Amino acid sequence: xxxxxxxxxxxxxxxxxxxxxxxxxxxxxxxxxxxxxxxxxxxxxxxxxxxxxxxxxxxxxxxxxxxxxxxxxxxxx
Amino acid sequence: xxxxxxxxxxxxxxxxxxxxxxxxxxxxxxxxxxxxxxxxxxxxxxxxxxxxxxxxxxxxxxxxxxxxxxxxxxxxxxxxxxxxxxxxxxxxxxxxxxxxxxxxxxxxxxxxxxxxxxxxxxxxxxxxxxxxxxxxxxxxxxxxxxxxxxxxxxxxxxxxxxxxxxxxxxxxxxxxxxxxxxxxxxxxxxxxxxxxxxxxxxxxxxx
Numbered sequence: 001x002x003x004x005x006x007x008x009x010x011x012x013x014x015x016x017x018x019x020x021x022x023x024x025x026x027x028x029x030x031x032x033x034x035x036x037x038x039x040x041x042x043x044x045x046x047x048x049x050x051x052x053x054x055x056x057x058x059x060x061x062x063x064x065x066x067x068x069x070x071x072x073x074x075x076x077x
Numbered sequence: 078x079x080x081x082x083x084x085x086x087x088x089x090x091x092x093x094x095x096x097x098x099x100x101x102x103x104x105x106x107x108x109x110x111x112x113x114x115x116x117x118x119x120x121x122x123x124x125x126x127x128x129x130x131x132x133x134x135x136x137x138x139x140x141x142x143x144x145x146x147x148x149x150x151x152x153x154x155x156x157x158x159x160x161x162x163x164x165x166x167x168x169x170x171x172x173x174x175x176x177x178x179x180x181x182x183x184x185x186x187x188x189x190x191x192x193x194x195x196x197x198x199x200x201x202x203x204x205x206x207x208x209x210x211x212x213x214x215x216x217x218x219x220x221x222x223x224x225x226x227x228x229x230x231x232x233x234x235x236x237x238x239x240x241x242x243x244x245x246x247x248x249x250x251x252x253x254x255x256x257x258x259x260x261x262x263x264x265x266x267x268x269x270x271x272x273x274x275x276x277x278x279x280x281x282x283x284x
Contacts, residue, residue, distance in 0.1 A: 034147055047221065
C-alpha cells in the first residue's frame, strides 16, 4: 500500500515540477532604456505614405495659422 | 523639423477652458482624468492670471528619469510619450513632474490606481497609427494627420500656442513687442531650460 503511494507520488512529481519550467513572464527591465513597443514616425502611415516633406508642410501650415497677425495679410508664398 | 513645444500666454488666457474641453472631446478622456487644465492665480483679484497647463514635453523630462519600468520615450519631434502596456501605475512620474501632468484613472470599487495617462501632444502612442487600440489607450493621433494639438488649435484667443518651437516663439516674441509687456512665459524655463536629454553612453545609467 505504502509502496504504491510512493510510486504514485513519484509518478506525479515530474508533472508538478513541470510548472517550474515555465517561461519567465516578467519583463527584465534594462535601466535607462525604453522597454516598450517601437513607435513609427508621424509621416509613416497611410495618410502621408512616408512623405516627410508633405507632413512637414502640413504642420508648417498649421503652425502659421496660429499667428493671427499674419493671417489676413497676403504673403509671397 | 524642430522640436514641438507648448507656450501659454498668461496675458491672453481668459480662463474659458476651451482647451480642456477640446482635449476631453478629442480623446474621449474618462471622467476624473484631466490631461489639460486651466490654473488661475490670484483668482478674483484684479489682475488675475490664468495659464493652461498640461504635459510640456520637457527637454529633460523628469518623468522619464524616475520611471522604474522605463516606459517613457521621446519622439524625434521632442514629444514625450509612454507605453501603457508597461506602465505599472506607481505614480513616481506624478511626483517628479513639475506640472502635475500625469493623471491616474481610478479603476475598480476600491479606488485602485490605473495606468498613467497624460497629454500626448495629440501624437498617439506606440500602437499602429489610427488604430482602435491607439485611440483607446492614448487618444487621437492628430500629429500623424498633419495637425497640431486640438487644445492649441481650438484656443480662441490664441493664448495657448503649440507646435514648432521656432515658429511659436516667434509669434510670441512679436506679440510681446507689440503690447510691450508680458514677456514671461510661464513654465517655459522649467520645461525647456535644460538641454535636450541625450541617451547615456554608459551602460546601466539612466538615459
